[in-house]
Amino acid sequence: MSAATSRATQGQVAEQLAAYGDSLLGLIPADRIRQVGFERPAPALIDGFRKLRDLTSTVADILDEMGYDTAIPASELPPLQAGQRMVGPAVTVRHAPARLSSGYNIAKGNRPPQLGGRDQVALCQRGDVMVIEARGIRDASNFGGLMATSVKEAGIEGLVIDGCVRDVANMRAMHLAVWARGITPRTGKHRIELVEFNGPVDIAGVQVRPGDLLLGDCDGVIVVPLEVAAAVLERAQAATVREEKLVAALEQGASPQETARILPPEKW
Template sequence: MSIVVTHPPRAERAVVDALGEYGVATIHEAQGRTGLLGSHINPIQSGTRISGSAVTVTVAPGDNTTIGVAVEQCGEGDVLVVSPTAPCDMGYFGDLLATSLQARGVRGLVIEAGVRDVADLLAMGFPVWSKCISAEGTGKGVIGDVNVPISIAGRIVRPGDVIVADDDGVVVVPRLAAPEVLAAAKSREEKEARSRARYSAGEIALDVNDMRPLVEKAGTRYVDYADWAKENDA
C-alpha cells in the first residue's frame, strides 16, 4: 500500500535560500564531502543554480502516476525529487507536469530516470537534473510513496531536506543540519576568496595550501634536467 505524507517539516526558507547562494562543490566540501548525488545525475540546462526543500517521490518502473500525486503536496520553494523503485530510463516527466509544478512555485526537478520535452522545459525555464533524456512515455496506475525517505543516486533524501543543484550536480543537506552547513559554507567561501587573491598575486597552490611539507614527506626529489638526463641516459 502506498503512502502520501502531508505537511512534512521544511528547513527555514531563509536558510534554504542562503544555501542557494553557494555552489554544489562548496556545500559538498563544507559538510565534510557528503551528500553529493551520483555523477550520472546531470542538468539538462546550463548556468542555473537552485535550492529548495525536497518533496520526495518513489515511482514504479514505467509509471509516472505518483508524480501527479506529488504535485498536490508541492509548494513555493520546493524541489521535487523522484526515484524509481527499480532502474528505468523512460521519460517520466515533460512540459505538462513542469507547467503544473511551476504554477505552484516549485523550483525544479531531480530525477533518477528520464525526462522528455526538453526544448519546452528549457523554453519555460523549468530546471531539471536527470539521469537521461528519453522520449519514451510511461503508463499510469501504479502508485508509489510521497514524502518518505528515498534512496536516489547513492544518497538518502528525506522530505524537507535542502536540495542545492547547479552545473556541477546535486547535493543534499539534511534539514536539521542546514544552519550549520550554511555557516560552514560561508566560512569556506571566505577562505577561498583569500586564496583567490593570493593566486591572483602570483602565488601557487604549493604555498597557498601549504603543500610543500606533504611533498617533502613523500620523499619527492627535485632534479635538474641535465642531471636527470645523465641518470636516465636520455
C-alpha cells in the same frame, strides 16, 4: 523521531488531505501518502545557501568533513541545461514499474496506473524540489511536458529524477531546473506507477528525506540533511570567505608561503 522519518497515521493523512478541498483530484491513493506536513528549512537558511558562489563543490567538502557522502555527480544525473541552479527542500516521490504490463492494460482498456499528476504539485509549496526515485527505469518517462508546465507555474524550484524525462525542449524553453538520469520519448503511462509519496527515497545511492535541502548546479546535486543544514551553511560561508581571500592573493602574485597561511595546500 523527526517528522522527516515518522509515518503519519492514515487518519492524520486523511485529515490533512481534507484541508486541501477541491485542489486535489484523488490521483494519489491516501494509503500511499506517508506524510503531508513536514519540517522544511527556514527561508533565511535557504537564502544563505543560495548566495554561496561555488554551491555544490563547497558544500560537498563540508559534508565530507562531517561524515555525510551525499554528492550526486552530474555524470550520474546530468543537468538538463547549462547554468541551471537550485536550492530548496525535498518533496519525495517513489515510482515503480506497473504490476500489470502496459500491453495488457491498453488491450483491456484499464485505467492507467496513477503517477500522481497535479496532486503532487498541489501537495508541494513554492520553492520545493520534487525528487523522484525510479530505480533507474530507462525505457519510459517519469516526468513530461504537461507536468513541467504545472510545476513551473506552481513555483517549484526544480526536479531531481533518478529516471527519465521527455519533452525536454519545452523544459529548456521554460528554464525549468531538472537533473535526470536519461531522456526518452516513451510515455510512462501504463508502464509506471507512484507507490509512495513523501517517504525516504534512494536517488543514485543517496538517501533523501522530505525536508532535506537539495542543492544543484552544473557539477551535480548535493543532499544536505535537514538536521545539519544550519551547521553546514555556517561552515560553507566561512570556507567561501577563505577561498575568496586566496583567489585575491593568487591574482596579486602572492608567494606559496603567503597563500599557505590563508588556506593550507592540502585543503586546495
